[in-house]
Amino acid sequence: MTLPRVAFIGTGGTIASIGRGPLDLVDYSATGNLLDAAGLVARFPEVREVAEVVPVPYRAVSSTRVGWADWKALLLLCDRLVADDPSLAGIVIGHGTASLEETAYFLSLTLKTSVPVVLVGAQRPSSALSTDAGLNLVNAVRVAACPEARGLGTLVLLNDEIHAAREVTKTSTGRLQTFRTPDFGALGHADGDRISFYRRPLRRVAPDTEFDVRGLDALPRVDITYSYADADGTAARAFLAAGARGIVTAGFAPGFVTPEETEVLREAVAKGVVVVCSSRAGSGRVFRTTRTREAGFLSADNLTPQKARILLALALTCTSDPQEIERIFATY
Numbered sequence: 001m002t003l004p005r006v007a008f009i010g011t012g013g014t015i016a017s018i019g020r021g022p023l024d025l026v027d028y029s030a031t032g033n034l035l036d037a038a039g040l041v042a043r044f045p046e047v048r049e050v051a052e053v054v055p056v057p058y059r060a061v062s063s064t065r066v067g068w069a070d071w072k073a074l075l076l077l078c079d080r081l082v083a084d085d086p087s088l089a090g091i092v093i094g095h096g097t098a099s100l101e102e103t104a105y106f107l108s109l110t111l112k113t114s115v116p117v118v119l120v121g122a123q124r125p126s127s128a129l130s131t132d133a134g135l136n137l138v139n140a141v142r143v144a145a146c147p148e149a150r151g152l153g154t155l156v157l158l159n160d161e162i163h164a165a166r167e168v169t170k171t172s173t174g175r176l177q178t179f180r181t182p183d184f185g186a187l188g189h190a191d192g193d194r195i196s197f198y199r200r201p202l203r204r205v206a207p208d209t210e211f212d213v214r215g216l217d218a219l220p221r222v223d224i225t226y227s228y229a230d231a232d233g234t235a236a237r238a239f240l241a242a243g244a245r246g247i248v249t250a251g252f253a254p255g256f257v258t259p260e261e262t263e264v265l266r267e268a269v270a271k272g273v274v275v276v277c278s279s280r281a282g283s284g285r286v287f288r289t290t291r292t293r294e295a296g297f298l299s300a301d302n303l304t305p306q307k308a309r310i311l312l313a314l315a316l317t318c319t320s321d322p323q324e325i326e327r328i329f330a331t332y
Helices: 037-043 045-049 068-084 100-110 133-144 234-241 259-270 290-295 305-316 322-331
Strands: 005-010 052-056 088-094 117-120 155-158 161-164 188-190 195-197 222-226 246-251 274-279
Touching: 005 037, 005 068, 005 133, 037 045, 037 052, 037 133, 045 052, 045 133, 068 088, 068 100, 088 133, 100 117, 100 155, 100 305, 117 133, 133 155, 133 188, 222 234, 222 305, 234 246, 234 259, 246 259, 246 305, 259 274, 259 290, 274 305, 274 322, 305 322
Parallel strands: 005 052, 005 088, 088 117, 117 155, 222 246, 246 274
Antiparallel strands: 155 161, 161 188, 188 195
16 A cells, blocks of 8 residues: 655654653753654654655754744745655644744645645653653644645644644643643544544635745734733833834733723824734633724734734735734634
8 A cells, every 4th residue: 555645844842852761751851862853753663654754854943942934944845845746645844832833823824735734742752751752743644644634724733633723722831632722622633543523724724825925034023912910011112112013912801901001002003003902811702892993903813812923923914904904813
């Protein structure tokens, strides 16, 4: 039987880490020992039982350092892999879990290939007793090779669960079930006998999006302000002084900020800065109210602040019209 071809890009992270021993579950990064894509496939050779895996070299990078430069590089690398090898069934990207959801959402908004792209990580290093790295990798490859994965946007696979990039978030520092979709749940599961999907995302995903960042050197600056009791707007003032073109609020549920923050953000809107209200709750929609409409604030819908930041930055590459940006948040 001919196995599907799946490219595997290894960027480091816990999934690629080798600690001091099998009980090193916390301080493993101190060794600096990271497997590249080929090394990770060699450590878990079972992955070759489910696909013809093509390891793709990429630099090891902590996910706390991942941002625009790596997002664009991974985007272009996926483009090149599909162009060079039309037989590819899918692409898997190994990634640290700290910012995995942000990379996944950026790619889900900007990729121009219909080949499934699946991001995978681990909560325990490859050297740990009962590591989740090996099975996560195998299942991510299985999902990437699955024809039903096409058209779902970038996917995230950990702990046997398949999640949509837009909706998934990391909810625990150390538990294996850390990646969750709070409002709607997983798209499906990678079970031992087959890959099972139970729903599809309705919001627009790659490759059918209006964003093309390939010719850009940077994204417009968008920052996040976090609301808390007595917050006086200092953070928002600092971001404006730094040249922010957009500000996302991580407001109190259901999305409000303090009166002092409101005043600073009203001034920002008057200067042409786009303000989008999200919530620090991590779940649920932020509603547009009379108060937020009068202030000129937009709603992030149910996007987390970190996801709303990405969408707002991409929106600002196309337009600065608040009505158009409101449409974009309703579309994606």
